[in-house]
Amino acid sequence: MEGNAITNFHKSEFFNAQTGLFQSISIPVVQDLARSSTIPERFIKRPGPARMLPPEVFEAVDMARLRDPSGRAEELQRLGRVCKEWSMFLVENHGIDLAVVDALRRVVKGFFDLPSLEKKSSVGTYNDTDNLGYGRNLIRSEDQPLDWIDRLAMKAAPEGATDGLRVWPENPPDFRAAMEEYVRAGRKVLDEVLEALAESISLPKNAFSKSFNLQTSEVNVRVNYYPPSPNPDLTLGITPHSDNSMLTLLIQFDSTNGLQLFKNDQWLTAPWPRNALLVNLGDLIEISSNGRLRSSWHRVASQQDVHRYSVALLYRPGENEVIGDDHNDNDGNEYGKVVVGDYTRNYYKSPKLSKETALSFAKIKK
Numbered sequence: 001m002e003g004n005a006i007t008n009f010h011k012s013e014f015f016n017a018q019t020g021l022f023q024s025i026s027i028p029v030v031q032d033l034a035r036s037s038t039i040p041e042r043f044i045k046r047p048g049p050a051r052m053l054p055p056e057v058f059e060a061v062d063m064a065r066l067r068d069p070s071g072r073a074e075e076l077q078r079l080g081r082v083c084k085e086w087s088m089f090l091v092e093n094h095g096i097d098l099a100v101v102d103a104l105r106r107v108v109k110g111f112f113d114l115p116s117l118e119k120k121s122s123v124g125t126y127n128d129t130d131n132l133g134y135g136r137n138l139i140r141s142e143d144q145p146l147d148w149i150d151r152l153a154m155k156a157a158p159e160g161a162t163d164g165l166r167v168w169p170e171n172p173p174d175f176r177a178a179m180e181e182y183v184r185a186g187r188k189v190l191d192e193v194l195e196a197l198a199e200s201i202s203l204p205k206n207a208f209s210k211s212f213n214l215q216t217s218e219v220n221v222r223v224n225y226y227p228p229s230p231n232p233d234l235t236l237g238i239t240p241h242s243d244n245s246m247l248t249l250l251i252q253f254d255s256t257n258g259l260q261l262f263k264n265d266q267w268l269t270a271p272w273p274r275n276a277l278l279v280n281l282g283d284l285i286e287i288s289s290n291g292r293l294r295s296s297w298h299r300v301a302s303q304q305d306v307h308r309y310s311v312a313l314l315y316r317p318g319e320n321e322v323i324g325d326d327h328n329d330n331d332g333n334e335y336g337k338v339v340v341g342d343y344t345r346n347y348y349k350s351p352k353l354s355k356e357t358a359l360s361f362a363k364i365k366k
Helices: 062-065 071-088 098-112 117-121 175-200 284-287 338-347 355-360
Strands: 009-018 022-026 058-062 086-092 130-136 150-157 219-226 236-241 247-253 259-263 264-271 277-281 298-301 310-316
Touching: 009 062, 022 086, 058 071, 062 071, 062 086, 062 175, 071 086, 098 117, 098 175, 098 219, 098 247, 098 259, 098 310, 150 175, 175 236, 175 247, 175 277, 219 236, 259 284, 264 310, 284 338
Parallel strands: 058 086
Antiparallel strands: 009 022, 086 277, 130 150, 150 219, 219 310, 236 298, 247 277, 247 310, 259 264, 259 298
16 A cells, blocks of 8 residues: 555544534544554553453344244343343344355455555545544544544435435445445344344333334444554554444454453453454433443454454434433433434534433433
C-alpha cells in the first residue's frame, strides 16, 4: 500500500458541547500507522489487564432448540440465565448459510486489502452522527484518546436509507450484494431472538418485536478492521461503551479473544470463536424491559501481529418509535417511555460516555 503513517487521514466529527455544533476533525488512518513501530500519543490508552473467561461458563444459545417446541422451554431458560449473567451470548445453529458468511468475509477483507487511495476512491465519507462511509468510530471530543481501528459504516435498512450517498464500497464490486444478503439472514436471527428474549423474562412474545416494522426499523452496519498494534498494552480497538441498539449481531474473522466485557469491577475476555455469531444486548432493550435485561459494557482489545475483522449489525426500531415498559405499575418502573431517535441523538452528543450517563436520559427521575 502507498502512503505512510502521516499522510493519510480520516475526516470525522464530534459534537462540541460548548458551541452546540458538530465540528470536523482529521484522524490518521490506523491501517497506515500499524506499519510503524511507534504509537502516536493520541492513540495511547493503557487499558490494563483482562481475565480470560473459561469457555464452559460462557454458554451458547442453540437456535435450533428455540425453534423446536420440545426443546424451546429449556433453551429459553438457558437464554434468560446467560443474558442475566453476561448481557451477551454466542449463537449456535443460527441457520445462516456458510456460503453467505464466506462471501461476507471475502468482501470485507477485500476492501481493507485495497491500497489506501483505492479505498477512499471506492466509498465516500459522511460526517454525521453515524459517520457513514469509510472512516472512524464516533469521536466525542477533540482531545479524547483514539481507538486503534478503521471502519466502514452504512445503513442497510430501512430501504432507501442511503439513497444519494456513496457509503457502499464500489470495490469489491459485489460488496453491497454480499452484505445485504448477510443482513437479510442476520435480521431473521435477530427477530427470533427478540421474541425469545421476551418469553425468557415472562413477557408477551411480541413485547420487543412490536416496536419493529420492515418499513422503518434500522439496521446499522459497522465493519471493523483492527490492524496489529505495535504495543497492545498501550492501545484499545474500541473504548468501553454500550450499544445504542436493541440488539447487536456480531461476527468476527481471523482472530479470537478481542471482545472484553466488564463485570464485578474487572474486565473479562469473552471466549468467542472466529466465524461464530454473538448477540449483544443494547441500551434500548434495557429500557424496553425496564431493566430486567441489561445492556453490556464492553470494549475491544488490540492485538499484536493479528489482523482482526468484525461485522456488527445494530438493530433498532425506527427513530420515531416510542419504547418503554407497559407491563409494570408506574411505581415500579426504572425507565420511562422514550423516543428512539431522541435517545440515539443524546447518546451521540454526550461528551464523555458512560453507561450511567447514556441510560440516565431514559430513567424516571425520583
